[in-house]
Amino acid sequence: MLRKLLPIPLRSLHQVSGHAANQHQQPRLPGGRARRLGRVSLALLLVALIPLTVWATTREEAETAIAEAKQTREEAIAAGVTDSPTNEMIEQAESVLPSRQYTRALQYAVWARRQDAMAMELLAQQEERKAVGDAAKAAVGNYQEPLDVLEGLIARTQSEYLSQSDQNLMMMPDSPALWTAADGEDLFKEPRGPNNVSLEECDFGKGPGVLEGAYVELPRYFEDTGKVMDLETRLVHCMITLQGFAPDDPAITKRHGSNTDHMKLQTYIASLSSGFAWNPPMDHPLEKALRDAGEVMFYRRAGKADFACSTCHAESGKRIRASVLPNKNIPEEWTKAISWPAFRVGHDHVRSSQHRLRGCYWQMRQASPVAGSDASIAMLSYWTDAARGQPAILSDMKR
Amino acid sequence: MSKKMISGRMVVGLVALSMPFAAVVAEEVDYTKMTPEELAEYLIFEAGGFKLDQEVQEGGTARQRMVQDELQKTCSSIDGTRPDMETLLKVSQQARETITYPEDGIKLGDWKRGRDLAWSGYGFRVGHRMDDHENNDVGGNCYNCHQIGTDRTGGTIGPSLVGFGRIRGTSDAIVKYTYDVIYNSHAAFPCTNMPRFGVTNYLDQQSIADIMAYLLDPDSPVNQ
Numbered sequence: 083m084l085r086k087l088l089p090i091p092l093r094s095l096h097q098v099s100g101h102a103a104n105q106h107q108q109p110r111l112p113g114g115r116a117r118r119l120g121r122v123s124l125a126l127l128l129v130a131l132i133p134l135t136v137w138a139t140t141r142e143e144a145e146t147a148i149a150e151a152k153q154t155r156e157e158a159i160a161a162g163v164t165d166s167p168t169n170e171m172i173e174q175a176e177s178v179l180p181s182r183q184y185t186r187a188l189q190y191a192v193w194a195r196r197q198d199a200m201a202m203e204l205l206a207q208q209e210e211r212k213a214v215g216d217a218a219k220a221a222v223g224n225y226q227e228p229l230d231v232l233e234g235l236i237a238r239t240q241s242e243y244l245s246q247s248d249q250n251l252m253m254m255p256d257s258p259a260l261w262t263a264a265d266g267e268d269l270f271k272e273p274r275g276p277n278n279v280s281l282e283e284c285d286f287g288k289g290p291g292v293l294e295g296a297y298v299e300l301p302r303y304f305e306d307t308g309k310v311m312d313l314e315t316r317l318v319h320c321m322i323t324l325q326g327f328a329p330d331d332p333a334i335t336k337r338h339g340s341n342t343d344h345m346k347l348q349t350y351i352a353s354l355s356s357g358f359a360w361n362p363p364m365d366h367p368l369e370k371a372l373r374d375a376g377e378v379m380f381y382r383r384a385g386k387a388d389f390a391c392s393t394c395h396a397e398s399g400k401r402i403r404a405s406v407l408p409n410k411n412i413p414e415e416w417t418k419a420i421s422w423p424a425f426r427v428g429h430d431h432v433r434s435s436q437h438r439l440r441g442c443y444w445q446m447r448q449a450s451p452v453a454g455s456d457a458s459i460a461m462l463s464y465w466t467d468a469a470r471g472q473p474a475i476l477s478d479m480k481r
Numbered sequence: 482m483s484k485k486m487i488s489g490r491m492v493v494g495l496v497a498l499s500m501p502f503a504a505v506v507a508e509e510v511d512y513t514k515m516t517p518e519e520l521a522e523y524l525i526f527e528a529g530g531f532k533l534d535q536e537v538q539e540g541g542t543a544r545q546r547m548v549q550d551e552l553q554k555t556c557s558s559i560d561g562t563r564p565d566m567e568t569l570l571k572v573s574q575q576a577r578e579t580i581t582y583p584e585d586g587i588k589l590g591d592w593k594r595g596r597d598l599a600w601s602g603y604g605f606r607v608g609h610r611m612d613d614h615e616n617n618d619v620g621g622n623c624y625n626c627h628q629i630g631t632d633r634t635g636g637t638i639g640p641s642l643v644g645f646g647r648i649r650g651t652s653d654a655i656v657k658y659t660y661d662v663i664y665n666s667h668a669a670f671p672c673t674n675m676p677r678f679g680v681t682n683y684l685d686q687q688s689i690a691d692i693m694a695y696l697l698d699p700d701s702p703v704n705q
Contacts, residue, residue: 136490224580230620235692289629368514369516371512371513371517371520372512372515372520374517374520375512375517375520375521375524376521377517377559378517378518378520378521378559379521379524379525381557381559381561382521382545382549382553382557383546383549383553383556383557384548384553385546385547386537386539386546386551386605386676386681386683387605387622387676387681387683388552388553388556388674388676388677388681389676390557392561393638393674394638396561396658397638399637400636400637400638401637401638402625402626402636402638403624403625403634403635403636404634407638427545440608440609443531443608444606444607444609444610445606446606447546447605447606448531448543448545448546448547449528449531449532449533449535449543449544449607449608450531450532450535450543450608450609451531451532451545452529452530452531452532455524455529455530455531456512456524456530457524457525457528457529457530457531457555458521458530460524460530461520468538481608
């Protein structure tokens with residue numbers, strides 16, 4: 083670039099200026115001094131060039147620059163840039179034109195244009211960030227009433243599984259699970275156990291006491307235990323370590339039935355994730371390992387009747403007697419299947435994920451899973467992952 | 482002599498010292514280093530995932546229920562993909578070899594009892610509620626997956642069997658085929674979802690005969 087601007091190549095310029103005066107000294111001259119001399123002459127030449135460029139600015143150039151600045155100004159206004167000093171700058175540019183200060187006018191116009199371009203870019207960045215944020219929020223979802231979530235899914239899919247019980251759809255707004263959750267909220271906030279503290283310091287993965295959207299990101303790996311834990315296991319952990327309950331305390335051991343502490347607490351915590359998309363993290367290698375083992379277990383036929391989970395949950399629209407079965411391969415359908423705790427009308431109790439798992443293994447004529455074991459977490463990891471992206475229905479109502 | 486004793490003691494001491502260390506090493510299992518299949522087996526059998534010591538109706542413990550036999554392994558492919566044709570033919574061939582027949586030939590029993598058994602899902606469940614075979618007959622669970630009579634709602638995992646005998650008749654070939662499918666359905670439908678009621682002694686010969694009567698007897702409501 084520089085070379086193009088100079089009429090004489092740099093090297094020859096140096097040679098010319100240095101030649102006559104320093105002919106004899108040349109061999110004694112250190113290399114550095116010679117280069118410095120070259121630089122000085124280059125600087126001198128550049129200084130000489132400035133007036134040349136100043137004189138070179140024509141009225142036409144200045145007017146073009148002002149027109150461009152105005153054009154950009156309009157674009158900026160259209161993009162929504164409101165407070166900007168550019169109008170003033172353009173006016174200034176125009177005001178110096180009659181006095182033939184074309185270079186100054188050009189300068190003002192260029193500044194104005196740059197200012198608007200920068201403001202537009204900042205605004206675009208801001209909007210882009212907001213869009214990304216909104217998209218992320220939409221993907222995760224916001225709180226939505228369980229019935230609204232379910233009706234939305236039914237409208238989208240026409241799934242027979244989702245829509246099979248009009249009665250349940252009618253009863254959902256008055257679900258007894260609401261009372262269970264309300265009791266759970268009181269229990270959660272009440273100082274309890276030998277340590278007389280509430281569960282508000284319990285970290286379910288999103289920070290101590292943060293419950294909104296926490297459940298849809300379980301099971302997850304917890305640094306403090308080095309284990310992947312589901313809601314029930316995490317709750318047990320906090321009740322023991324935080325509140326000081328003994329592992330054999332009924333508060334810990336009684337897990338089933340709407341009247342148990344466990345169902346109350348689980349129903350409350352989970353209900354704060356209604357409408358949020360299932361999103362169990364798979365960043366930690368243990369999360370991934372258990373999910374993959376859960377997949378193997380899902381298809382693993384065993385037991386007296388050769389059943390696997392996939393016997394009933396791998397096709398859509400199939401029924402066991404009159405009950406339409408959920409298909410694991412259709413996330414919009416599967417989200418309802420895994421939306422526990424749910425009020426089970428036939429049981430007249432709110433039931434948990436671990437209770438559902440136990441029931442399935444009982445029906446399969448296999449051994450009972452141990453709640454909280456890594457095997458049970460593997461199953462829950464896999465089944466939650468299969469519903470990824472779909473909104474949770476909490477608390478759901480099931481037959 | 483004394484030197485030998487000392488070195489002997491030292492060896493014993495070293496072994497004793499290293500034992501806790503060995504135990505710690507044995508406990509540390511890295512799940513992430515296992516294949517999903519290895520980890521699943523480990524979780525089921527080694528990591529306390531299931532109540533394996535529970536007694537089961539057929540004798541023994543629930544552990545044996547969790548161990549897969551060859552057919553269960555072959556028919557457990559992930560994502561439900563069916564094995565290749567060669568494997569399926571082998572499954573079918575091996576299934577045929579498992580079928581044994583009553584010494585006095587295949588008979589049709591009492592369709593009324595068969596009807597109750599076809600409806601019943603009782604039997605072989607273990608855990609929080611254990612089925613007591615002394616109190617109740619073991620049912621065939623047929624209605625869970627099949628529509629059979631038109632008076633009750635059956636499932637749709639298996640095909641409809643409405644009018645089974647009326648459509649097919651009761652020739653020896655059909656009677657044998659029906660027996661085979663109940664006894665070990667993989668002979669006709671390799672890697673089917675249906676349990677192997679005869680091979681596993683899920684249903685006894687009397688129950689199989691009664692359920693067959695429900696399906697084939699011209700008087701059964703299935704064939705009305």
